[in-house]
Amino acid sequence: MTGPGRRLALFAPMGLLIAAFVLSVAGLLWSSATRGGIGLYVELLSDPGILRVLWRTVWIAVATTAACALLGYPLALFLARSPRRNLWLLLVISPWLVSIVVRTFGWVVLLGNRGVVNTALRDWGLIDAPVRVLFTPWAVLIGLVHVFLPFMVIAILSSLLLQDRRLEEAGRILGGTRWQTFRRVTLPLSLPGVVGGSSLVLLMSAGAIVTPLLLGGLRDRMLGTQIYTEVFQVFNFERATAMAVILLVVALVLVAPLRLLEARVRRRLEGA
Amino acid sequence: MRTGFPTRALAALLLVLLPAPLVIVIGSSFSPRAVLGFPPPGFSWRWYVEFLGTPSWLVAFGISAALALVSAVLTTLASIGAALALRRAPARLRGIAETAILAPLLFPHAALAIGFLGWLGMAGLGGSFAGMLIAHLVLCAPFAYRPVAVSLAQIDSSLPEAATILGAEPGQAFRRVVLPLLRPGIAASLLFGFIISFDEVTVSMFLVGPEFTTLPVAIYARLNDSADPVVAAISSILILLTAGLVLLMDRLVGLRIFVDIEEDGRHPSA
Numbered sequence: 037m038t039g040p041g042r043r044l045a046l047f048a049p050m051g052l053l054i055a056a057f058v059l060s061v062a063g064l065l066w067s068s069a070t071r072g073g074i075g076l077y078v079e080l081l082s083d084p085g086i087l088r089v090l091w092r093t094v095w096i097a098v099a100t101t102a103a104c105a106l107l108g109y110p111l112a113l114f115l116a117r118s119p120r121r122n123l124w125l126l127l128v129i130s131p132w133l134v135s136i137v138v139r140t141f142g143w144v145v146l147l148g149n150r151g152v153v154n155t156a157l158r159d160w161g162l163i164d165a166p167v168r169v170l171f172t173p174w175a176v177l178i179g180l181v182h183v184f185l186p187f188m189v190i191a192i193l194s195s196l197l198l199q200d201r202r203l204e205e206a207g208r209i210l211g212g213t214r215w216q217t218f219r220r221v222t223l224p225l226s227l228p229g230v231v232g233g234s235s236l237v238l239l240m241s242a243g244a245i246v247t248p249l250l251l252g253g254l255r256d257r258m259l260g261t262q263i264y265t266e267v268f269q270v271f272n273f274e275r276a277t278a279m280a281v282i283l284l285v286v287a288l289v290l291v292a293p294l295r296l297l298e299a300r301v302r303r304r305l306e307g308a
Numbered sequence: 309m310r311t312g313f314p315t316r317a318l319a320a321l322l323l324v325l326l327p328a329p330l331v332i333v334i335g336s337s338f339s340p341r342a343v344l345g346f347p348p349p350g351f352s353w354r355w356y357v358e359f360l361g362t363p364s365w366l367v368a369f370g371i372s373a374a375l376a377l378v379s380a381v382l383t384t385l386a387s388i389g390a391a392l393a394l395r396r397a398p399a400r401l402r403g404i405a406e407t408a409i410l411a412p413l414l415f416p417h418a419a420l421a422i423g424f425l426g427w428l429g430m431a432g433l434g435g436s437f438a439g440m441l442i443a444h445l446v447l448c449a450p451f452a453y454r455p456v457a458v459s460l461a462q463i464d465s466s467l468p469e470a471a472t473i474l475g476a477e478p479g480q481a482f483r484r485v486v487l488p489l490l491r492p493g494i495a496a497s498l499l500f501g502f503i504i505s506f507d508e509v510t511v512s513m514f515l516v517g518p519e520f521t522t523l524p525v526a527i528y529a530r531l532n533d534s535a536d537p538v539v540a541a542i543s544s545i546l547i548l549l550t551a552g553l554v555l556l557m558d559r560l561v562g563l564r565i566f567v568d569i570e571e572d573g574r575h576p577s578a
Contacts, residue, residue, distance in 0.1 A: 047390050049382075050386040057420075110318045135507045135527065245417075250528075267422075283419045
């Protein structure tokens with residue numbers, strides 16, 4: 037019913053979308069090679085300001101991912117064991133009902149010097165002067181963790197739900213304590229979810245723009261905000277292009293080890 | 309086996325914090341004062357009235373809704389075509405094609421935005437609806453493809469065969485047997501396409517023009533100058549709209565497909 041010609045025709049519209057994607061990546065690399073060249077990269081990478089931006093991007097992305105994994109795992113475990121899982125899951129994904137701009141702005145209202153948190157702390161007499169969190173990298177970290185936590189929870193939850201529950205029961209029956217059973221049975225079996233979720237969060241937080249712009253301000257920039265500044269405030273498209281290529285490389289370098297780990301964990305679980 | 313107390317306490321805290329911005333946004337949208345704050349010092353519909361009475365907000369809303377609708381329909385149609393084309397393709401070929409379809413997920417959006425800005429500008433599509441639509445189609449395609457592909461894989465291939473044996477034309481077997489069974493996947497595809505496009509801001513903020521903007525970018529621009537509660541009012545309307553779409557989907561085809569998509573992602577070989 038489907039010959040090769042017909043198959044090609046069915047695939048053609050999606051093929052066009054793939055072409056549009058390839059064109060934008062190829063165009064980016066091409067215009068960086070022809071208009072800025074290697075010289076621009078040397079200039080950017082020897083600029084201490086840019087190196088600080090690069091370093092900040094890496095540590096914020098790694099810290100966001102680690103925090104999402106550490107917070108997301110217990111939450112996913114709770115969801116996996118709870119009889120009211122669907123209700124809790126709805127709460128976990130509820131942030132997706134609002135645009136990321138507004139979600140992030142919710143934190144501006146919460147964390148500002150006269151925001152909800154500072155006002156409450158002062159009213160309770162716990163602090164005298166407002167704690168300055170907004171427009172620091174800490175605010176960016178809080179915002180990114182909030183934005184990306186649902187992705188991590190869902191990735192871990194799905195690998196917990198796939199586990200054969202009898203394996204845990206066997207662990208307990210054979211005399212393992214709760215902690216031992218968790219460490220030797222549940223955790224290893226759910227690692228693909230943790231690693232998969234981590235690579236997603238790492239990638240998205242390295243390339244974030246809106247959250248660092250609104251919560252970090254323009255002083256403590258990340259690569260995404262630096263690109264935004266180059267385009268809209270400095271009007272230097274060559275530099276923006278080179279920064280975009282640097283971001284691409286940073287993202288791939290950060291995620292590559294996780295992808296390798298994921299393949300390895302999968303192989304081991306399938307072999308076992 | 310139940311989880312221990314520390315796990316439950318942490319989970320409870322996170323389950324309160326995750327929806328917190330929603331509560332704050334909805335709460336502060338009813339503020340009678342011009343400063344965004346929570347809890348609101350009183351109650352008024354003032355900011356809802358302002359939104360509905362400001363043409364530029366309504367135009368941005370209309371553009372975003374049109375963009376999301378067209379993106380959702382076109383990426384879903386392209387996904388149905390691609391899923392059908394790849395269903396009986398050799399495993400290797402299918403693997404390559406699916407990697408290409410899902411690739412935009414693996415690229416940081418800030419970098420993609422600069423790529424789009426470059427070639428769309430050269431093609432004369434900078435700051436236009438068509439240029440924005442092309443970018444949105446590319447960004448929505450991976451999300452639209454998976455539900456349809458998962459749904460198609462669940463259909464027992466003997467069903468259309470049975471229809472053919474019973475005398476149905478190939479087109480009839482597709483329309484009367486395959487298409488109805490694909491309904492949950494198609495609905496999820498449309499929903500994902502719509503929400504992803506409607507909320508997209510990272511790439512869109514680079515592609516708007518002086519006379520053309522989308523709602524999330526307009527909201528961002530407004531929040532950057534002043535934090536008045538009209539933004540909270542718009543967001544509350546959007547929350548209602550999205551929640552309505554999700555509920556509608558639940559009533560029409562159920563939400564089971566979302567779990568299936570995740571499980572499929574864990575077992576790409578299955």
